[in-house]
Amino acid sequence: MEEKSLFIKLEKYKEVNDLFHRIERTKEQTRQKIELMKKLMIKEKSLLEDFEESLNRADTYMEDARRLLDKE
């Protein structure tokens, strides 16, 4: 009887142990994905800033060209 009860306990702890490992693994993977997401967001922000600067420069050049034409 005692043996049976211990076997049940052992099975339970093995199951818990397995679940614990799976949870830890999934958590670690999720953490890594979140870190990657953060990096992508930083990259996106910097690209958008470059984008804006480039757009402003293109505008300025076109304004210069237009001004030259208007002078003629």
Add this chain to the structure above:
Amino acid sequence: MGYYYEIKKPEEFRYSVISSIKECLLLQGEHEKLVLIRQAKKDLFNEITKSSKELEELTKALEQILTPDELTQGIKQSIEREQRTTKKEYDYEETIKPKKINEELKRNITKTRTLDLLDFEYTLQNIEKKLADIKRN
């Protein structure tokens, strides 16, 4: 029929137009990169959602197996362990004071962090030992 302008400063005009075109080409390249990044973000977001659901299911499974007492004990141990680890990690940073660490801990502690693996392994070893004794006797 197009218009013809006799421009007095053709070099300056050409420079402005070419520069503007160059910037537009740059913009095009940056836009392509942006599209790729946004696609990667979308994929990653889906993966994170999937992982979160998986975590939720695993935690539920764990809650079903463990008794409330075991869960409470596990949560307590996990909080203590987390505080020890986090303190070591952040001690060198003067800007993060203990109060902030506690706030951070409160936010981050979930039931998924509740179980102390070492304790379980220890219990497992004890049970296995007892079983071996029973079989021997």
